[in-house]
Amino acid sequence: MTNYSREEMDELIAQFLSGNATAAEQQQLEDWIEASAANRLHFLELREAWLATARSGNYDALSAWQEMRTQLSPRLVWYAGWKKAIRIAASFILPFILGGSAMFAWVHKGTPGANDGMVTITSPKGATTRIELSDGTEVWLNAGSKLQYAHSYNGLRREVKLEGEAYFKVQTNPQKPFTVKAADLRILALGTSFNVKAYPEDKTVVTTLIDGEVKIDGSATSKPFNMMLRPHDHVVYQKPVTDNEKQQPAAAPGKSSAATPVATKAVDNTEIYTAWKDGNWIVDAQPLSEMAITMERKFNVQVIFQDEELKAYKFSGTFRQETLEQVLNILKLTAPLKYSIDKGTVTVSVDHLLKEKYANALKAGK
Amino acid sequence: MEYKTLNIRRESSELADFEQLFKVHYDALCTFAFDMVGRRELAEEIVQETFLKIWERFSELKIEVSEKAYLYKAVQNNCLNCLKQDRIRQRYGTELLQQIESRTSLMNLHLHTPAEKLEHHEMESIVETAIRRLPPQCQDIFRLSRFEQLSYPEISRQLGISINTVKTQMTRALKKLRDDLLPLLKPGK
Numbered sequence: 001m002t003n004y005s006r007e008e009m010d011e012l013i014a015q016f017l018s019g020n021a022t023a024a025e026q027q028q029l030e031d032w033i034e035a036s037a038a039n040r041l042h043f044l045e046l047r048e049a050w051l052a053t054a055r056s057g058n059y060d061a062l063s064a065w066q067e068m069r070t071q072l073s074p075r076l077v078w079y080a081g082w083k084k085a086i087r088i089a090a091s092f093i094l095p096f097i098l099g100g101s102a103m104f105a106w107v108h109k110g111t112p113g114a115n116d117g118m119v120t121i122t123s124p125k126g127a128t129t130r131i132e133l134s135d136g137t138e139v140w141l142n143a144g145s146k147l148q149y150a151h152s153y154n155g156l157r158r159e160v161k162l163e164g165e166a167y168f169k170v171q172t173n174p175q176k177p178f179t180v181k182a183a184d185l186r187i188l189a190l191g192t193s194f195n196v197k198a199y200p201e202d203k204t205v206v207t208t209l210i211d212g213e214v215k216i217d218g219s220a221t222s223k224p225f226n227m228m229l230r231p232h233d234h235v236v237y238q239k240p241v242t243d244n245e246k247q248q249p250a251a252a253p254g255k256s257s258a259a260t261p262v263a264t265k266a267v268d269n270t271e272i273y274t275a276w277k278d279g280n281w282i283v284d285a286q287p288l289s290e291m292a293i294t295m296e297r298k299f300n301v302q303v304i305f306q307d308e309e310l311k312a313y314k315f316s317g318t319f320r321q322e323t324l325e326q327v328l329n330i331l332k333l334t335a336p337l338k339y340s341i342d343k344g345t346v347t348v349s350v351d352h353l354l355k356e357k358y359a360n361a362l363k364a365g366k
Numbered sequence: 367m368e369y370k371t372l373n374i375r376r377e378s379s380e381l382a383d384f385e386q387l388f389k390v391h392y393d394a395l396c397t398f399a400f401d402m403v404g405r406r407e408l409a410e411e412i413v414q415e416t417f418l419k420i421w422e423r424f425s426e427l428k429i430e431v432s433e434k435a436y437l438y439k440a441v442q443n444n445c446l447n448c449l450k451q452d453r454i455r456q457r458y459g460t461e462l463l464q465q466i467e468s469r470t471s472l473m474n475l476h477l478h479t480p481a482e483k484l485e486h487h488e489m490e491s492i493v494e495t496a497i498r499r500l501p502p503q504c505q506d507i508f509r510l511s512r513f514e515q516l517s518y519p520e521i522s523r524q525l526g527i528s529i530n531t532v533k534t535q536m537t538r539a540l541k542k543l544r545d546d547l548l549p550l551l552k553p554g555k
Contacts, residue, residue: 054401057396057406
């Protein structure tokens with residue numbers, strides 16, 4: 001080790017500083033630095049010179065900010081003082097709650113008895129929440145969604161229960177598959193990223209696999225099934241119709257009882273289904289009736305249609321950080337609608353003047 | 367873990383201040399973090415996480431030293447902490463992680479807040495002058511390595527020279543810069 005010439009050491013230092021040293025070379029350097037105070041001083045001087053020459057690394061502050069912003073949720077107020085109960089018991093095996101927006105999530109211990117030992121995290125309407133579980137698994141919880149898991153999470157099992165929509169980035173652990181319970185499905189994952197949409201009021205549970213491997217266990221459903229997913233698979237499971245809905249004549253007659261409740265397709269662009277986690281919203285030929293449901297969750301409002309015909313208008317496009325008003329104004333550019341917003345209620349109706357204008361423009365174009 | 371309960375009403379002006387702070391310093395802090403850990407994506411992650419922590423107590427934050435000094439110190443601390451996180455540990459293999467860790471501690475060894483020096487507004491032009499004084503080939507190689515972050519093999523291919531030449535010239539550049547800059551880096555001495 002002492003055989004290195006000064007020149008060789010200097011070469012090694014330059015290699016190290018510029019990121020060109022191998023692990024072994026770095027180890028040599030470390031040993032050399034530790035060998036004497038003079039060596040250390042020599043290294044520190046060269047390092048100072050290197051650090052002094054730092055200049056812009058062309059990091060994109062703008063897009064980094066946009067990404068961060070979604071984790072800050074500016075329009076909301078920190079609920080605190082509100083309940084000292086927010087203090088998390090130290091005994092939690094514990095979800096690290098990261099990011100500003102996570103503070104909006106209401107975390108509370110389940111009342112003993114019914115929900116013994118359960119942690120519930122709720123993402124209120126109008127905000128998304130990012131959570132990191134004790135095993136490093138990351139969960140993005142969409143607006144108006146709820147995630148539950150036992151205090152003992154990652155002890156023997158890794159199991160969570162979802163009502164609503166979440167994007168999971170699961171840490172690999174072949175010994176303990178990660179399980180999401182959504183409606184009457186169990187979705188099992190090894191290391192993987194996938195999105196599950198399972199709002200209680202929806203008629204379906206939708207699973208989209210981004211990468212890795214996921215298994216859907218439908219053995220507890222009325223028509224048991226099991227399936228393996230491959231990346232880009234998009235699986236829609238029709239929940240059994242409840243008695244309430246059966247009485248309504250509008251519900252698809254007879255169809256759901258005969259056909260298999262699961263439909264799979266491969267999608268090219270999974271981003272449509274996961275963009276929400278970054279604060280974006282992609283629609284692809286989506287009728288306004290469906291968009292209204294998303295708007296209600298995303299902006300914590302109620303949407304009322306004054307004219308039924310508007311529900312059928314379809315839209316495609318990407319919204320980034322737009323406010324509710326901006327979204328509606330964009331929709332107005334291509335559909336004859338007008339809106340009013342009053343205390344959390346959005347009323348949309350046909351704008352007859354605009355409709356006429358669009359009709360004329362269409363005719364003129366032909 | 368426990369987090370403080372806060373009773374804060376977020377004013378939009380506060381967000382604007384925070385945004386300003388972020389946008390002004392982001393690039394320089396990432397560049398600094400990159401020197402510490404040697405990985406671009408990790409550097410950005412560290413800086414963003416630092417800002418998220420700052421945001422959590424932004425309104426009660428009283429910065430006693432300069433803003434810049436505070437941010438550099440925070441990023442510096444976070445570089446070391448970040449590598450302890452399981453999430454990061456699992457991303458890199460043991461060997462790579464060890465190398466990153468040892469790099470980070472070597473870069474942090476006796477490193478005082480770099481901001482005192484960075485407060486010199488003229489520093490950048492002094493550095494640029496010193497680089498210009500390097501012989502032409504030596505200068506090109508140094509710039510490609512330092513500012514374009516090219517590896518030795520990449521530089522050798524780009525300039526059509528041997529890796530050995532790159533090695534020698536980089537060493538030469540570094541030593542010359544030390545001779546030129548070191549007296550200026552120790553103000554008052």
